[in-house]
Amino acid sequence: MSPLLQLLRVCVPLLAALLARAARPLPTQWTLAQQGTTGVSAMQLAIVSPTLAIIFDKVEANPLQIGNHSAWAALFNLETFTTTALSLTSNSFCAGGTFLSNGTLIDVGGNGVVSPQDEDTNGFQGLRIFEPCNDPNGAGCTVFDNPTTLKLAKSRWYPTALRISDGSAMVIGGTAAGGFLNTAGAGQFSYEFFPPKNGGAVVASPFLQDTLFANLFPIAFSLPDGTVFIAANTASMIYNIQTNTETRLPPFPNGVRVTYPMTGTGVLLPLSPPNYTPEVLICGGSTASDTVSPSTLSSQMPASAQCARMTLTSAGIAAGWAVEQMPQPRIMPEGVMLPDGRVLIINGGTTGVAGYGNVPNQIGQSNADNPAFTPVFYTPTAATGSRFSSAGLPTSNIPRLYHSTATLTPLGNVMVAGSNPNVDFSTRKYPTEYRVEFFSPPFITTTRPVISGLPGQIGFGSTITATVAIPAGLDLTTIQVSLMDLGFATHATHSQGRLVFLTSTLSGTTLTIHGPPNGGVYPPGPGWVFLVVQGAWSTGTRVMVGSGGSPPVSS
Numbered sequence: 001m002s003p004l005l006q007l008l009r010v011c012v013p014l015l016a017a018l019l020a021r022a023a024r025p026l027p028t029q030w031t032l033a034q035q036g037t038t039g040v041s042a043m044q045l046a047i048v049s050p051t052l053a054i055i056f057d058k059v060e061a062n063p064l065q066i067g068n069h070s071a072w073a074a075l076f077n078l079e080t081f082t083t084t085a086l087s088l089t090s091n092s093f094c095a096g097g098t099f100l101s102n103g104t105l106i107d108v109g110g111n112g113v114v115s116p117q118d119e120d121t122n123g124f125q126g127l128r129i130f131e132p133c134n135d136p137n138g139a140g141c142t143v144f145d146n147p148t149t150l151k152l153a154k155s156r157w158y159p160t161a162l163r164i165s166d167g168s169a170m171v172i173g174g175t176a177a178g179g180f181l182n183t184a185g186a187g188q189f190s191y192e193f194f195p196p197k198n199g200g201a202v203v204a205s206p207f208l209q210d211t212l213f214a215n216l217f218p219i220a221f222s223l224p225d226g227t228v229f230i231a232a233n234t235a236s237m238i239y240n241i242q243t244n245t246e247t248r249l250p251p252f253p254n255g256v257r258v259t260y261p262m263t264g265t266g267v268l269l270p271l272s273p274p275n276y277t278p279e280v281l282i283c284g285g286s287t288a289s290d291t292v293s294p295s296t297l298s299s300q301m302p303a304s305a306q307c308a309r310m311t312l313t314s315a316g317i318a319a320g321w322a323v324e325q326m327p328q329p330r331i332m333p334e335g336v337m338l339p340d341g342r343v344l345i346i347n348g349g350t351t352g353v354a355g356y357g358n359v360p361n362q363i364g365q366s367n368a369d370n371p372a373f374t375p376v377f378y379t380p381t382a383a384t385g386s387r388f389s390s391a392g393l394p395t396s397n398i399p400r401l402y403h404s405t406a407t408l409t410p411l412g413n414v415m416v417a418g419s420n421p422n423v424d425f426s427t428r429k430y431p432t433e434y435r436v437e438f439f440s441p442p443f444i445t446t447t448r449p450v451i452s453g454l455p456g457q458i459g460f461g462s463t464i465t466a467t468v469a470i471p472a473g474l475d476l477t478t479i480q481v482s483l484m485d486l487g488f489a490t491h492a493t494h495s496q497g498r499l500v501f502l503t504s505t506l507s508g509t510t511l512t513i514h515g516p517p518n519g520g521v522y523p524p525g526p527g528w529v530f531l532v533v534q535g536a537w538s539t540g541t542r543v544m545v546g547s548g549g550s551p552p553v554s555s
C-alpha cells in the first residue's frame with residue numbers, strides 16, 4: 001500500500017468520526033398523514049395512556065354505536081388507529097376535563113337531554129370518572145357516569161377544569177342555560193373543587209361576573225406559587241385559593257376578547273429552573289362585540305391575529321402585555337406545546353366566531369369561515385419579530401373549525417381531530433369531521449434520541465436516573481428533559497397543559513435528572529418525560545409525579 005493510501009486509510013475514518021460528532025442541522029420538513037377515524041366527533045380530547053386517547057362528544061347521531069344507539073365517547077388507539085365506543089350516561093356536550101393527582105381523569109359539566117332514543121341523561125352537573133386503565137387496547141376501560149350518586153354542585157355548561165397544586169380539580173365558571181353568550185341570569189360566577197373543599201362550598205367569583213358576556217371556557221393555569229391565572233373576555237387575573245382573593249391584571253390590548261364565543265387559546269410557556277418564572281401567551285380571538293345581537297355579527301369578520309404575552313411577576317405585570325401578531329388571524333386556534341418549548345398554533349378559522357347557528361351568514365351552521373389550514377410555530381425564546389414561522393409545516397385540506405381539537409401524543413407527533421359546527425351530525429359544508437390527522441416532526445422515523453429506564457414515579461425534589469441513547473451527530477450540549485402534561489383539549493383550552501424543563505447531567509449513557517421541586521411547579525399527577533437533543537425529541541414516557549395518591553379530602 002502506498003504511503004498516501006495508508007494515510008487516507010487512517011485519516012478518512014477519523015475525519016468521518018469527527019464530522020459525525022459535530023452538530024449537524026436536522027431535516028426540518030414535517031409530514032402530515034390521515035390515519036383512522038374517531039366515530040364520535042372529537043370535541044374533547046386527552047391522552048390517557050401510551051397507546052390511547054379518550055374522546056368526549058355531545059349526544060348526536062354519530063356512526064359509532066354502543067348498545068342500540070349512537071355513542072358519544074370513545075377511545076382512539078394511537079398505534080392501530082382504531083376506535084372503541086365508550087358508554088356514557090349523561091350528555092357531555094361542551095364539558096371540561098382534567099386529570100387528578102392519582103391519574104384519574106374527570107370530565108365535568110355538560111348539557112341537558114337531547115335524544116331520548118340514545119337514553120342520555122341531563123349532564124349539566126356531570127362528573128364523569130375515567131380511572132387509569134392500562135390495557136393497551138382499552139379492554140375493560142369504562143367511564144363511571146352516574147349523576148344520581150356523583151355530580152357537580154352547580155350546573156355548568158362550558159366550564160374549565162384544571163388540576164391545582166394540591167392535585168385536586170378546580171372547576172371554573174360555565175352557565176346553567178345556554179346560548180351563544182353567557183347571561184347574567186344563568187352564568188355560574190363561581191368555582192368549585194373536586195374532591196370538594198370546605199364542605200363543598202361553592203366560591204363566588206366577582207371576576208366571572210365582571211367579564212360577562214363572552215366569558216365561557218375561561219383560560220386558566222395553575223402557577224408555581226399555587227395561585228391560578230384566569231383569563232376571560234378582555235380581562236385576566238390571578239386567583240389565590242387560600243385567601244380567596246382575585247388580583248386583576250391589565251386588560252388584553254386592543255379590545256381583543258379571548259374566550260367563547262370569541263375563542264382564542266392560551267398557553268403557559270415552559271417553566272425553567274431555577275426560578276420557574278411563569279409567562280402566559282394568549283393568541284387569537286376576536287374584537288367582535290359581546291353586547292350586540294349575534295344577528296349583527298358575521299362569519300366573515302376577520303378574527304384577531306394578536307398574541308398577548310406577559311410574565312406573571314410584579315415587574316412583568318407592571319410592564320404589561322407585549323403584543324405580537326400571528327401571520328394570519330385565528331378564531332378557535334389550539335396552542336399545542338411541543339417538547340422543545342415551541343408552541344404549535346393550529347386549527348381554527350380566520351373569520352367569524354365560535355359556535356353554530358347564530359350569525360346571519362353562517363356556512364351550513366358554522367359561525368366561522370375561511371379555515372386556517374397551515375399551522376405556525378411560535379418560538380418563545382426567539383427575538384421579538386422572528387417568533388412565528390410555518391417553515392417546514394405541511395398544509396392540511398381538512399377544515400378544523402368549532403369543536404375541533406389537537407394534542408401532542410406520546411409518540412411525539414400532534415394528533416388533530418374533530419370539527420363539528422352543527423347542532424347534530426351533518427354532511428353539509430364544514431361537516432361533522434371524523435378523520436384524524438397526525439403532524440409528525442421530521443426526525444420521528446430517523447434520528448431520534450431514546451430515553452429508557454425511567455422510574456414510574458418522580459417525587460418532588462427527587463433525583464432519578466435514566467439511560468439514554470443519542471444518535472451520533474447530535475449536539476449533547478443542547479440536552480433538555482421535558483416533563484409535560486399533555487392537557488385536556490376542549491374548545492381551544494388546554495388548561496392543565498404544561499412543560500417543565502428538568503435539570504439533568506449526562507455521564508456516559510446515564511442521565512441524572514432532578515424532579516420538579518413541588519406541586520406548584522408541577523401539580524401532582526400524571527406526566528410524560530421527553531428527552532430533547534438539538535430539537536429532536538424521544539417518545540414520551542409516562543410517569544406519576546408526586547406520590548400518586550388521591551387528592552386531599554377536606555372536611
Ligand SMILES: *[C@@H]1O[C@H](CO)[C@@H](O)[C@H](O)[C@H]1NC(C)=O
Binds near residue numbers: 068
Ligand atoms: C335499547 O336497549 C335498552 C336496554 O336493552 C332498552 O331498555 C331500550 O328500550 C332500547 N332502546 C331502543 C330505542 O330500542
Ligand SMILES: *[C@@H]1O[C@H](CO)[C@@H](O)[C@H](O)[C@H]1NC(C)=O
Binds near residue numbers: 550551
Ligand atoms: C382518585 O381520586 C378520586 C377523587 O377522590 C377518586 O374518585 C378516584 O377513584 C381515585 N382514583 C384512584 C385510581 O385511586
